[in-house]
Amino acid sequence: MITNLQKKYFLDLLGDENAYFDEAHRVAYCYDATKKRYMPDGVLFPRNEEDVSKILKYCNENKIIIIPRGAGSGFTGGALAHEGGIILAFEKHMNKILEIDMENMVAVVQPGCININLQKEAGKVGLFYPPDPASENYSTIGGNVSENAGGMRAAKYGITKDFVMALRAVLPNGDIIRCGKRTIKDVAGYNTAGILIASEGTLAVITEITLKLIAKPKFKKTAMGVFKSVDDAMRAVYKTMAAGVTPVAMEFLDNLSIRAVENKFNKGLPKEAGAILIADVDGNLEVLLDNDLKVINEVFSKNGCIDFKIAKNEEQSADLWFARRNCSQAITCYGSLKLNEDITVPRSKLPELLSKIYEISKKYDLTIPCFGHTGDGNVHTNVMVNKDNEDEVKRGYAAIEEIFKVTIELGGTLSGEHGIGLSKAPYMKLAFSNAEMELFRTIKKAFDPNNILNPNKMGL
Amino acid sequence: MITNLQKKYFLDLLGDENAYFDEAHRVAYCYDATKKRYMPDGVLFPRNEEDVSKILKYCNENKIIIIPRGAGSGFTGGALAHEGGIILAFEKHMNKILEIDMENMVAVVQPGCININLQKEAGKVGLFYPPDPASENYSTIGGNVSENAGGMRAAKYGITKDFVMALRAVLPNGDIIRCGKRTIKDVAGYNTAGILIASEGTLAVITEITLKLIAKPKFKKTAMGVFKSVDDAMRAVYKTMAAGVTPVAMEFLDNLSIRAVENKFNKGLPKEAGAILIADVDGNLEVLLDNDLKVINEVFSKNGCIDFKIAKNEEQSADLWFARRNCSQAITCYGSLKLNEDITVPRSKLPELLSKIYEISKKYDLTIPCFGHTGDGNVHTNVMVNKDNEDEVKRGYAAIEEIFKVTIELGGTLSGEHGIGLSKAPYMKLAFSNAEMELFRTIKKAFDPNNILNPNKMGL
Numbered sequence: 001m002i003t004n005l006q007k008k009y010f011l012d013l014l015g016d017e018n019a020y021f022d023e024a025h026r027v028a029y030c031y032d033a034t035k036k037r038y039m040p041d042g043v044l045f046p047r048n049e050e051d052v053s054k055i056l057k058y059c060n061e062n063k064i065i066i067i068p069r070g071a072g073s074g075f076t077g078g079a080l081a082h083e084g085g086i087i088l089a090f091e092k093h094m095n096k097i098l099e100i101d102m103e104n105m106v107a108v109v110q111p112g113c114i115n116i117n118l119q120k121e122a123g124k125v126g127l128f129y130p131p132d133p134a135s136e137n138y139s140t141i142g143g144n145v146s147e148n149a150g151g152m153r154a155a156k157y158g159i160t161k162d163f164v165m166a167l168r169a170v171l172p173n174g175d176i177i178r179c180g181k182r183t184i185k186d187v188a189g190y191n192t193a194g195i196l197i198a199s200e201g202t203l204a205v206i207t208e209i210t211l212k213l214i215a216k217p218k219f220k221k222t223a224m225g226v227f228k229s230v231d232d233a234m235r236a237v238y239k240t241m242a243a244g245v246t247p248v249a250m251e252f253l254d255n256l257s258i259r260a261v262e263n264k265f266n267k268g269l270p271k272e273a274g275a276i277l278i279a280d281v282d283g284n285l286e287v288l289l290d291n292d293l294k295v296i297n298e299v300f301s302k303n304g305c306i307d308f309k310i311a312k313n314e315e316q317s318a319d320l321w322f323a324r325r326n327c328s329q330a331i332t333c334y335g336s337l338k339l340n341e342d343i344t345v346p347r348s349k350l351p352e353l354l355s356k357i358y359e360i361s362k363k364y365d366l367t368i369p370c371f372g373h374t375g376d377g378n379v380h381t382n383v384m385v386n387k388d389n390e391d392e393v394k395r396g397y398a399a400i401e402e403i404f405k406v407t408i409e410l411g412g413t414l415s416g417e418h419g420i421g422l423s424k425a426p427y428m429k430l431a432f433s434n435a436e437m438e439l440f441r442t443i444k445k446a447f448d449p450n451n452i453l454n455p456n457k458m459g460l
Numbered sequence: 461m462i463t464n465l466q467k468k469y470f471l472d473l474l475g476d477e478n479a480y481f482d483e484a485h486r487v488a489y490c491y492d493a494t495k496k497r498y499m500p501d502g503v504l505f506p507r508n509e510e511d512v513s514k515i516l517k518y519c520n521e522n523k524i525i526i527i528p529r530g531a532g533s534g535f536t537g538g539a540l541a542h543e544g545g546i547i548l549a550f551e552k553h554m555n556k557i558l559e560i561d562m563e564n565m566v567a568v569v570q571p572g573c574i575n576i577n578l579q580k581e582a583g584k585v586g587l588f589y590p591p592d593p594a595s596e597n598y599s600t601i602g603g604n605v606s607e608n609a610g611g612m613r614a615a616k617y618g619i620t621k622d623f624v625m626a627l628r629a630v631l632p633n634g635d636i637i638r639c640g641k642r643t644i645k646d647v648a649g650y651n652t653a654g655i656l657i658a659s660e661g662t663l664a665v666i667t668e669i670t671l672k673l674i675a676k677p678k679f680k681k682t683a684m685g686v687f688k689s690v691d692d693a694m695r696a697v698y699k700t701m702a703a704g705v706t707p708v709a710m711e712f713l714d715n716l717s718i719r720a721v722e723n724k725f726n727k728g729l730p731k732e733a734g735a736i737l738i739a740d741v742d743g744n745l746e747v748l749l750d751n752d753l754k755v756i757n758e759v760f761s762k763n764g765c766i767d768f769k770i771a772k773n774e775e776q777s778a779d780l781w782f783a784r785r786n787c788s789q790a791i792t793c794y795g796s797l798k799l800n801e802d803i804t805v806p807r808s809k810l811p812e813l814l815s816k817i818y819e820i821s822k823k824y825d826l827t828i829p830c831f832g833h834t835g836d837g838n839v840h841t842n843v844m845v846n847k848d849n850e851d852e853v854k855r856g857y858a859a860i861e862e863i864f865k866v867t868i869e870l871g872g873t874l875s876g877e878h879g880i881g882l883s884k885a886p887y888m889k890l891a892f893s894n895a896e897m898e899l900f901r902t903i904k905k906a907f908d909p910n911n912i913l914n915p916n917k918m919g920l
Contacts, residue, residue, distance in 0.1 A: 103808035150644075181804070414648040418647070443906060
């Protein structure tokens with residue numbers, strides 16, 4: 001609990017328009033995309049890095065828990081105040097694009113900057129920021145960096161960490177640090193940025209982010225392949241990459257996902273297909289894209305593709321993407337509660353992963369539609385249950401644990417995009433040895449000896 | 461100093477063919493590319509990860525300094541036993557390519573694997589490992605990861621850290637950890653690999669490296685542009701990138717470097733030119749390369765290029781590259797001691813950087829030929845002095861310090877490729893605040909509380 005004296009410190013520092021301890025504000029910041037709720041003790045809107053530094057110094061001295069928060073769109077509870085504490089929200093002031101440096105192809109943004117705003121501004125000057133998490137319309141770059149967000153374009157362009165060149169951050173003791181430079185190469189000192197990325201706001205508060213931009217490719221084309229079996233489709237994914245083509249995205253829907261979309265929207269999708277793959281290719285010359293699509297068609301055909309379409313224009317492209325864009329919503333027909341995981345395996349293990357998931361589905365008598373970013377081995381696995389059926393929910397969680405075990409056995413990871421937060425904390429022991437967990441705790445303690453910054457997340 | 465009892469431990473563990481304490485071995489491992497010499501107390505050749513774990517555990521308990529070493533080709537003394545201690549050398553046993561996984565486009569290697577061997581083996585199956593430090597023929601992947609080595613191809617493909625997917629490593633206490641996965645996405649737990657890369661062997665001993673490979677581009681072409689002034693050339697570099705073309709490499713030689721090569725080799729180089737730029741482009745379609753070269757030609761022409769050549773075949777390409785490949789050796793005509801730095805600035809600051817370097821050259825009355833990887837802002841700055849002229853050497857070091865200051869002012873870094881080690885340790889205070897240095901020391905202490913692992917490097 002926070003005392004009146006402590007409240008006064010924050011009100012004096014930030015003004016009463018930037019520090020709130022009333023119920024309305026606390027409720028407004030008590031949730032995230034997990035739909036779990038934990039009431040914080042207050043909400044602060046820092047105006048600048050100096051505010052952040054003073055807040056952290058004070059919280060550190062007074063052992064007040066502080067939780068940095070972007071848009072609260074996370075799927076694992078990383079921004080939840082599950083033990084109380086103060087929410088540090090960047091959306092009000094520290095949400096700007098500070099600079100788009102065309103000469104060096106670099107953007108500098110504040111943590112509260114919304115992903116899509118950066119994509120749009122960069123696009124206006126012919127530049128491109130590829131990371132596109134599904135939450136791109138509302139999630140913040142600060143959150144994206146803290147969770148190391150991925151997205152559909154990761155297959156070709158990589159994920160958030162591949163675009164972070166430099167960070168400014170405030171340590172729990174209030175010290176301001178910079179890490180990295182506006183240069184491709186920088187090997188002076190420890191790669192502190194490397195450890196802050198994906199640290200889920202547990203090591204430092206990021207106050208400024210310098211991102212690499214690339215030249216916007218002039219052309220993009222979309223193709224869709226229909227496969228008899230999901231096994232065929234999964235094999236076609238990694239065979240395409242190994243044939244030297246790197247699609248921007250290579251997404252899949254399994255039969256359950258296809259049927260859910262078709263039943264809801266009647267788009268003429270092949271309801272008997274084992275899976276469909278949707279691929280985008282891009283580049284600066286149309287002939288290059290046509291060549292890529294030719295190779296994709298060849299590889300698909302050799303691997304059980306029964307129908308292959310290429311979109312002739314943007315409208316047709318949007319049509320091909322319709323199923324993928326709407327399947328997350330459509331599959332809610334299978335249950336009122338979606339236990340949604342974002343496991344990732346080496347691409348060649350996709351056929352085996354899917355086959356194991358369907359075995360688990362049978363074993364627990366549950367519907368588990370799968371779709372997602374097969375181009376990078378990332379499968380959104382949705383264990384669908386009826387939230388009022390206690391037994392089904394229990395079986396759902398047992399199925400999830402088994403899916404995690406299979407994923408780890410196949411050399412995969414608990415999370416490709418969403419992070420660990422609270423939701424996946426119980427499963428960390430499946431993925432990491434005692435020595436590895438101990439090292440994580442050592443790192444946490446080195447940065448945050450008083451454990452004030454987003455404590456007890458990530459299973460630490 | 462190491463005791464006889466301690467020697468016996470290592471001999472019993474590894475056998476007398478893998479543990480040496482005689483003068484011949486100690487001398488053989490007392491140097492690196494800095495030409496400085498520090499005698500170690502012994503040299504161990506671990507056979508496997510278990511040996512490394514036992515050695516570190518024993519050294520930690522007995523406070524014995526241990527220095528991991530690749531090829532000893534580093535330019536900053538990172539592998540030198542400057543306070544004695546035991547050299548841990550991977551070249552004898554732990555030097556293998558363990559796997560090239562074509563389906564996932566991944567290689568798994570031991571730390572002592574020589575860079576070029578990986579490039580060659582990957583090439584045999586149509587895959588490509590881009591990082592190509594100048595030392596590629598002898599430097600090891602373990603060393604490359606520890607220093608986060610770059611190379612000529614960084615402009616397009618990035619540096620070592622961009623290819624590391626996973627590591628196995630041994631902590632100073634002997635604990636074996638894994639970090640990362642054979643997946644593009646993995647956000648479970650702290651990004652420990654991120655902090656081990658570029659840590660110069662001070663945090664853990666890397667025992668296995670999983671690297672991303674890419675499909676080998678089918679075509680490569682080379683062009684050269686001759687510029688009246690170095691200022692024009694430097695502007696052409698970043699204008700080319702901003703025009704949407706990303707050459708594999710974009711290298712430069714200034715007038716002093718051109719003249720040195722021409723005087724030595726008589727290749728018909730333009731001795732009056734302010735600078736030349738040499739660029740490689742690659743891709744899977746010749747038309748794409750031709751398009752890139754057209755854009756490069758246009759941008760160069762608009763920025764003071766007076767002669768532009770495209771190589772018609774591999775022989776002509778080698779001819780265009782001759783000057784760049786031989787300039788490091790040729791510039792020794794300007795002095796018997798080369799104070800060689802690898803400063804890096806944001807690309808748009810290259811013109812200003814070069815102009816400041818020439819001012820410094822005049823101020824200290826020294827010859828400072830420059831060449832290098834302009835495509836990523838990395839300039840090899842060579843302060844040439846006569847090693848027997850004490851005053852000139854002193855002026856040389858003063859010039860270096862001033863060059864570092866200018867580099868930092870321009871938003872650049874002390875080191876783009878070579879690391880800090882011993883040589884650049886005195887300059888760390890120019891680049892990092894007290895808070896940043898303190899954080900580095902905190903990280904070091906968290907991993908290595910007894911300070912046994914490559915101590916006192918990086919200015920810590």
